[in-house]
Amino acid sequence: MQPDLIGGRYRVERAIGQGGMGTVWLCRDTTLERDVAVKQVGLLPGESVPDSARALREARSSAALGHRNVVTVFDIVEEQGAVWMVMEYVPSRTLSELLKEKGRLTPAEVAAIGAQVADGLAAAHAAGTTHRDVKPGNILVREDGVAKIGDFGIARTSGDPALTSASLVTGTPHYFAPELATGSDSGPASDVWALGASLYAAVEGRPPYRAQTNPMAVLHEIAQHPPDPPQHAGVLEPALKRMLDRDPRSRWSMTDAAHGLHRIAEAQTERTREQTAAFPAAGAAGAAGVAGAVGAAAAGSSDDHAASGAGGAGAAGGAGSAGGAGSAGGAGAAGGAGADHLRGLEPEPRRRRRPGPALLAALALLLLIGGLVGFSLLDGGNDDPAASEQPVTPSPTAKKSSKKPSPSPSSSAPEPTQDATTSAPTPSTPAKTATSAPPPAGNGSQASFLQDYYATVPADTDAGWAMLGPDEQSVGRDSYDGFWATYQSVRPSDIQLLDGNAAEVTLTYTQNDGGVVVERQRLQLIPDGEGGWLINDDTVLSSRSG
Numbered sequence: 260m261q262p263d264l265i266g267g268r269y270r271v272e273r274a275i276g277q278g279g280m281g282t283v284w285l286c287r288d289t290t291l292e293r294d295v296a297v298k299q300v301g302l303l304p305g306e307s308v309p310d311s312a313r314a315l316r317e318a319r320s321s322a323a324l325g326h327r328n329v330v331t332v333f334d335i336v337e338e339q340g341a342v343w344m345v346m347e348y349v350p351s352r353t354l355s356e357l358l359k360e361k362g363r364l365t366p367a368e369v370a371a372i373g374a375q376v377a378d379g380l381a382a383a384h385a386a387g388t389t390h391r392d393v394k395p396g397n398i399l400v401r402e403d404g405v406a407k408i409g410d411f412g413i414a415r416t417s418g419d420p421a422l423t424s425a426s427l428v429t430g431t432p433h434y435f436a437p438e439l440a441t442g443s444d445s446g447p448a449s450d451v452w453a454l455g456a457s458l459y460a461a462v463e464g465r466p467p468y469r470a471q472t473n474p475m476a477v478l479h480e481i482a483q484h485p486p487d488p489p490q491h492a493g494v495l496e497p498a499l500k501r502m503l504d505r506d507p508r509s510r511w512s513m514t515d516a517a518h519g520l521h522r523i524a525e526a527q528t529e530r531t532r533e534q535t536a537a538f539p540a541a542g543a544a545g546a547a548g549v550a551g552a553v554g555a556a557a558a559g560s561s562d563d564h565a566a567s568g569a570g571g572a573g574a575a576g577g578a579g580s581a582g583g584a585g586s587a588g589g590a591g592a593a594g595g596a597g598a599d600h601l602r603g604l605e606p607e608p609r610r611r612r613r614p615g616p617a618l619l620a621a622l623a624l625l626l627l628i629g630g631l632v633g634f635s636l637l638d639g640g641n642d643d644p645a646a647s648e649q650p651v652t653p654s655p656t657a658k659k660s661s662k663k664p665s666p667s668p669s670s671s672a673p674e675p676t677q678d679a680t681t682s683a684p685t686p687s688t689p690a691k692t693a694t695s696a697p698p699p700a701g702n703g704s705q706a707s708f709l710q711d712y713y714a715t716v717p718a719d720t721d722a723g724w725a726m727l728g729p730d731e732q733s734v735g736r737d738s739y740d741g742f743w744a745t746y747q748s749v750r751p752s753d754i755q756l757l758d759g760n761a762a763e764v765t766l767t768y769t770q771n772d773g774g775v776v777v778e779r780q781r782l783q784l785i786p787d788g789e790g791g792w793l794i795n796d797d798t799v800l801s802s803r804s805g
């Protein structure tokens with residue numbers, strides 16, 4: 260039965276959703292004169308009365324975050340034995356509703372949504388809260404593409420005595436991480452898996468593990484086997500691989516996922532801008548859609564990670580990419596999708612990263628190569644049109660030995676810490692190629708190698724690519740080029756060499772539109788076998804807009 264007034268303050272307008280724990284109502288907050296969503300807090304297994312303490316925990320978990328990608332809880336109201344949660348009203352559809360309607364989403368759409376949700380969850384993790392029930396049904400997507408994670412109902416805040424002993428199995432089995440399926444407790448890494456599984460479901464049209472009548476059978480599958488390789492993930496595939504790493508210790512952190520997914524989404528945006536400039540007619544149609552697009556959703560989503568640009572090395576491993584998205588028919592599709600719910604997130608026509616005549620040649624080439632795929636990190640084929648986002652041929656031009664700095668000291672000997680700020684190029688200085696960079700003090704050291712690398716990119720990605728180890732190169736060349744195509748320069752500073760051939764460096768990226776992003780990264784170097792070094796891994800430690 261529909262209530263009229265909840266808590267003496269929230270006037271019920273209409274039902275807006277039905278969840279496992281009851282109806283969600285659109286209400287008018289008569290005090291603040293604003294719309295809110297109100298949901299009755301239900302019972303979890305083992306409970307006999309509504310748990311207002313749990314509701315309060317959810318309220319605290321999300322209210323403390325105050326993040327644009329987290330649904331805020333405003334209030335908890337107890338009335339006649341019922342507990343009501345008053346939330347920010349998000350006119351939206353859930354990701355699961357979108358999937359029911361569309362079957363599956365494109366990698367570009369999914370990257371834009373995933374990047375935002377990862378931002379919200381990364382903020383939760385930084386605040387010590389694990390969501391524990393990340394799934395498509397808890398991801399709300401607004402008409403303008405903004406995505407929010409809601410339903411922190413079973414969130415656990417580290418150190419919360421009321422929850423630290425809980426052994427309740429909660430959450431949705433399809434999105435359970437392997438460590439949960441084998442009885443371990445959930446932690447932030449389990450949220451990363453669950454988000455990866457949700458994005459997998461979004462791009463594939465089905466969860467990573469097939470539905471079974473018995474939930475225990477699903478858990479058994481998760482515990483025993485890797486997911487089926489995705490078939491439609493395109494540029495998203497490396498990121499999915501890192502998020503669905505069965506080992507929680509090597510799985511991406513949520514911050515890594517946010518960065519990686521933003522890189523994919525932003526590379527799409529950059530291509531959209533170029534496309535709009537190169538094809539004004541298509542752009543006009545796309546402007547309402549594409550241009551607002553991934554950009555509005557992804558860039559706008561992230562105050563913290565806007566345009567994060569780490570990894571010259573492509574920490575982003577997988578993510579760094581988006582070498583070019585969409586199908587050759589994308590311009591029309593984007594324009595035509597103008598009235599669609601996610602019109603802004605449609606992929607744009609594939610094109611190569613450099614503007615000018617190469618654009619037309621590349622588009623023509625795309626028409627020819629259509630659905631060819633040259634990429635399969637999860638050992639999967641890929642028959643989706645979006646798969647044309649993936650590299651078709653690797654670059655034949657990299658000349659590793661001629662582009663790398665000269666020899667370095669023993670790979671096993673830790674080097675002293677040094678600051679390399681002074682010899683780095685400034686943002687306004689076009690990047691130099693490795694061969695033209697003056698050898699810094701301590702020529703051959705890891706620090707000089709890194710200086711050389713960041714003097715090489717973004718101007719010469721052939722040479723930059725040749726300075727990466729196999730793990731970094733697993734992102735794919737197109738992804739790598741796509742990442743660097745969005746930046747005009749990068750300046751390294753404060754290089755700190757660490758034990759184990761690791762280093763930390765601060766990178767100041769200048770985007771093509773003049774925006775600046777500053778990141779602190781940890782890089783893992785490996786010897787190249789010729790006395791030099793390769794960057795084989797990188798992790799973003801912090802990021803801010805300059």
Ligand SMILES: Nc1ncnc2c1ncn2[C@@H]1O[C@H](COP(=O)(O)OP(=O)(O)OP(=O)(O)O)[C@@H](O)[C@H]1O
Pocket residue numbers: 275276277278279280281282283296298330346347348349350351352353396397409410
């Ligand atoms: N803050 C909100 N603003 C607008 N609509 C919402 C909001 N929260 C939930 N909804 C809508 O209400 C529906 C039900 O939400 P609810 O959180 O109860 O569902 P659920 O996550 O499927 O259920 P469960 O509680 O079993 O996890 C959602 O699918 C969504 O459409």
